Amino acid sequence: MTLIDGKATATAIKAEIAAEVARMVADGKKRPHLAAILVGHDGGSETYVASKVKACEECGFKSTLIRYEDDVDEATLLEAVDRLNRDEDVDGFIVQLPLPRHISEQKVIEAIDYRKDVDGFHPINVGRQSIGLPCFHSATPAGIMTLLDRYNIPTKGANCVVLGRSNIVGKPVATLMMQKGYPGDATVTVCHRATRNLEEVCRQADIIIAAMGVPGFVKGDMVKEGATVIDVGTTRVPDATRKSGFRLRGDVEFDEVAPKCAYITPVPGGVGPMTIVSLMRNTLLAGQKAIYK
C-alpha cells in the first residue's frame, strides 16, 4: 500500500510555482495577486482562508484579504466583487463559501469575472471544463487529477466510482476522469443517495473517489484488493483530546480500507492541501494570462 502524500506533493508544487514566480519577477513582470473575500467568522472558512494566504506567501504571490461581517448585505458584497473585477492589479480572486443565507451564492459566483474566477465555479469555467477547453479547473477535482498524475496511477479503462454528485467535486471530477488522455479515459460511474447496491458498485471499482461528506462511509468490505481510494471528505467531528475540540474525518474508514489499497489518500494531508495548490496554480495561470487574455 502506498500512502499518497498530498502534503508533500503540495509542497513540491508550491516550490515549482515559487521558482516560476521568481523567474517572472526577474523578467520584470509583476507578482501574481490573489484576493479573497471572507464573510463572517465560520471556523472552517477562517482556517481555509488562512491556509490560502499562507500558500500565497510560499508561492511568492501577493495576497489581499477582504473581510465582511455576517450581516453584510448582498449589494455590498456584489460591489466588492465588482471592484475586484475592475482592479487591474488583482489577477484572480475567490469568495470563500459558504455565505450567510441571506446572500445568493450563485449570484455572487456569477458576478465574478470568469477571467479572474480561480476557483473555477463560474458557469463559463464549468462549461469549458466539461467541453474540454482551456479554463480554470475547479480546485478539488484538479488537485485529485494532479495526485493521480504525480503517482502515475493508471486510469485508462479503469473503473472509477465517484461517490457524490456535487457541483464542486463529484460532477467535475467525473467529467475529468472520463476525458480523453491521462489522467482520464476511465469508465466513470457516479453514485449518490439514490444509488442501489452501492457496496457492490464500489467493490468493482479500480478507483474510488469518495466525496459524500459522510465520515467513514466507505468500509473495508466495499473496496477490492489493489484499488486506489481518494478521500475528499473533511468533516469536523468532536474530539475532546484536541486543543481545537475537533478533528477532520474523511469519508473512508481508513484503518479498514488502507490495507486493501494499492494507493490511498489520508485525511488530513491528502486531497486538502492539493485543493489549495490547484488554487495557486490557477492564480499563476491568471497572472500569466495563460488561459484568458
Add this chain to the structure above:
Amino acid sequence: MTLIDGKATATAIKAEIAAEVARMVADGKKRPHLAAILVGHDGGSETYVASKVKACEECGFKSTLIRYEDDVDEATLLEAVDRLNRDEDVDGFIVQLPLPRHISEQKVIEAIDYRKDVDGFHPINVGRQSIGLPCFHSATPAGIMTLLDRYNIPTKGANCVVLGRSNIVGKPVATLMMQKGYPGDATVTVCHRATRNLEEVCRQADIIIAAMGVPGFVKGDMVKEGATVIDVGTTRVPDATRKSGFRLRGDVEFDEVAPKCAYITPVPGGVGPMTIVSLMRNTLLAGQKAIYK
C-alpha cells in the same frame, strides 16, 4: 415491449407549442423567431435544416435560413453571427454543424450570444446545465429526458449506462440523468472506447443510452431483460433499395435487442424528432424570455 414513438411525441409537443404561440400572438406578442445558418450543401445538414424549418412552421414560429457556400471565410460567418446577436427580432439561432475545416466551430459557437444559443452549445449554457441552473439544454439530451418523462420510465436509482462521451450527447445526458429529481436520480456510468468489459457493463444496465455513432454496436446479448434502450445513433448506410441511396441506422441491433426490452426507441422515429422538438422548445423559451431577460 413498448416502442417509444418519438415521432408521435414530437408531433404532440409541437401542437402544444403551437397552441402556446397562438395564445402569445392573441395577446399581441410577437411570434418566436428562429434563424439558422447553413454552410455548404452537406446532405445530412440540408435534411436537418429543412426539418427544422418545417418544425418552425408547425409551431407557428417565424424562421429565417441564411446560406453560405463552403468557401465562406470565418470572418464573414462571425459577422453573420454578430448580426443575428444584434437583431432584436431574432429570438434564437443555430449554426448547423459540421462546418468546413477552415472554420473553427468552437469560435463560432462561442461568438453566439448565449441568450440566443438555442442549441445549448455555448459554454455558459453547458456550465449552467451541469450546475443545474436554468439554461438552454442541449437538444438531444433534452429530447431523451422528455421521452423518459412522457413514457413514465422509472429512473430513480436505475443503473443508466451511457455509451459515448461526446460534448453534445454523452456528457450532457449523463449530467441530466444523475441530477436530483425526475427524470434523473440514476446511477450513471459513462462508457467509451477505453472501457473494458463493456458488454458486461451494459448487461447490468436498466437504461442504455447509445450514442457512439457505430451502427449496430449494441447486440442482443448486451442487454438484460426488461431494460430501456435509447438509441441516439443516426449513421447513414448505403441502401440501393432506397431512392436516396441510403438509410439511417442506429447504434442498436434493433431486431435482436427489441424483444428483450421494456422500452426501446426506433431509428428513425425515436430520438431524432425529439432533438428538433427540443430546439423548438428552446426557441419558445427564448421568445418568452423565460430563461434569460
